[in-house]
Amino acid sequence: MDLKTKLVYQWAKMRIRAIESYRDNAREIQLKQLKRLLGRLERTEFGRRHALTRNCSYHDFASRTPVQSYEEVKADVERMIRGERDILIPGSCRWYAKSSGTTNDKSKYIPVPYTHLHDCHYRGGGDALWLYLRNYPDSRFFSTKGLVLGGSHAPIDLGSNSSAGDLSAILVQHMPALGALMRVPSTKTLLMDEWGAKMKAIVREVASAKVGSLSGVPSWMMVMLKEVLDYTGADNISEVWPSLEVFFHGGISFEPYREAYQELIPSTTMRYEETYNASEGFVAIQDDPSQRGMLLMLDYGTFYEFVPVEAIDESADPICDPTAPIPLWEVEPGKNYAILMSTLGGLYRYLIGDTVQFTSINPYRIIITGRTKHFINAFGEELMVANADRAIARASYETKSKVAEYTAAPHFFHDEGKGRHDWLIEFSTPPADIDTFARVLDEELQKLNSDYEAKRYMDMTLKPLALQVAPSGLFHRWLDEKGKLGGQHKIPRLANSRKHLDELLGMISQTNA
Missing domain, CATH: 3.40.50 (Rossmann fold)
Known part of the structure; x- marks a missing residue:
């Protein structure tokens, strides 16, 4: 290190030791975060509504607090925005992180009080x-x-x-x-x-x-x-x-x-x-370049729970079986979980929409596998974004091409009782042969996902994927039309619905007309 970097880094050594303690003290650290949250909750209307106090156990907290999506917290957030105090957090909140909306709203407004900003995001x-x-x-x-x-x-x-x-x-x-x-x-x-x-x-x-x-x-x-x-x-x-x-x-x-x-x-x-x-909180960091996955950060005033993805139904009420969520110390490596976060920002047992797998549990490291809504399971294939990203990377390598953006959705052949996946891909460097790229992509998906492989066996349920090349800049123009160009806005990679894909294909048709 140069002298400046070395001098600043001296201040970090105690913090590094605290992070290294995650390996041996994960459960204790997480329960300490829950105790901190409960101490704040007993001073709020939400806490009184659910009989939550600093003396509650994890079982008390889990049994009294429902799993929530934005729809469930929206009314309380709107009251906070109007200036009401002690609703989800003690006192008031000035700033709200605006993120992609829900079925009923264009945008969500996630509270970002200063304590959460400092102790979670900046940390x-x-x-x-x-x-x-x-x-x-x-x-x-x-x-x-x-x-x-x-x-x-x-x-x-x-x-x-x-x-x-x-x-x-x-x-x-x-x-x-x-x-x-x-x-x-x-x-x-x-x-x-x-x-x-x-x-x-x-x-x-x-x-x-x-x-x-x-x-x-x-x-x-x-x-x-x-x-x-x-x-x-x-x-x-x-x-x-x-x-x-x-x-x-x-x-x-x-x-x-x-x-x-x-x-x-x-x-x-x-x-x-x-x-x-x-937007809801800082979750994980790549801590070791020799290991797969990111270290789950345990002492940011966030308490984590995890729900097996098969137990999630965001269109239902309740969102999942109340017995489905488990604390960190009960997770298993290799399973897909949806994340529940309880934070200093005033979200409690909140379904943030991301899905993860644990690559290790000592310490707890995760990879992001997708979104609770961003996957394709139209034919029982359970294709996750993590599968798609890795298959795209391999197909690009094999065909000496580069992908700029992509999205995919199911295509149903109702008269045959079968289907396929339709892919729209924008290349920055196109492959010499599109059919070869499509074949390699399909083969890699089968290698990465056994359910996809089973449905593709002899074309019994899934036919070979179809690939259409998008004109340069199409995805950015689509975001621009929606007022989401730039910054942290993302292309939806996979969806069970064809809504996004058909909008993009419609733009191509209009251009060609």
Whole structure:
């Protein structure tokens, strides 16, 4: 490490020891978080409604508190936005993270009180850095600038001193002084609303900066890096930023983008670190590059429970069997679980919509496998986004191609009682032969998913997938039409419904008409 980085890292050693204690004390740490939450809950209307006090056991908490989605908490959140106090948290909440909506609403507003912002989101960002420095003592992190690419702020005045915006923008606006000092571009630029103008401003500011790290969503960071190359005329990013050493990425799987990043950044010392920071809370960090999965962060004021995905039905009331959720210490490796979070932000036994598998339980490491709604199970195949991402990556490697975006949905042949998956893929580097790509993709899906393989056996239930190539920029135009261009907005990869796919295909038809 250079002197600056070494001096800052000295402050992190005690924190590193606390994280390393997760291995031996996971249950005790989690129960301590629950006790902290219960102490706050007894001072709220929600706590009184469900007879929750600091003396409640885990069994009391689980039996008295229903599993909830946004629909169940929406009324209380709206009361908080109107300025009512002591509803879900003690006191009031000024900021709300605006995220993708539900069936009945365009947007969700997730409370982000300062305690939660500080003890969860910012602690997660700090821990990601400390773990990185522990693993790579040759880092010169604090001798360079960190390029942060977040969502457009577009602050919404919700009234009663309440405001909403993208979580990434809320984090930027309230960033501690050290982080703000180390970051590019400027706060003013990062909080610009219109994505196109914002991208141009970012590129102008960062092209000549001494950038050593990147933070953001892989898809949108890729767009920005290509803009930097166009602006500078350089052949690759290593020419622009020779000190670049790490990309802290999250939001979507990195696998479909890995090869493209290695081409854009040919440096042999470049590293890629995955983080999992949802609007509801900072969940996990890649702590060991030799291990698969991210370390579940246990002491952020969050209490975790997990529901086997087969027990979830978000269209039902209740959402799942009340006996289905289990605490962390009862999970099994290799099973798909939906995450329930209880947080300092005022969400309790809240179904955040992500699904995970545990790759180890000592310590607890997870991989994100998809969303409770973003999968295809139209024919019993249970195809998860994690399967699709890995198969896309393999097919890209085999055919020397690069995928920019994709989505897939089922196609029913009702007269035959069969179906197939229809894929729409936008390539940044197309394969020489599309049929070969489709064949390899189908074969890889069968290797990765035994249920898919069984349904594909002799075309008994599933016919071979169909692949259509999307014109360049289609997915971004689709997001733009929905007012979701840029930042942390994501393409829905898989769905049981054809709604998104048919909208995209309709745009192609209109263009060709």
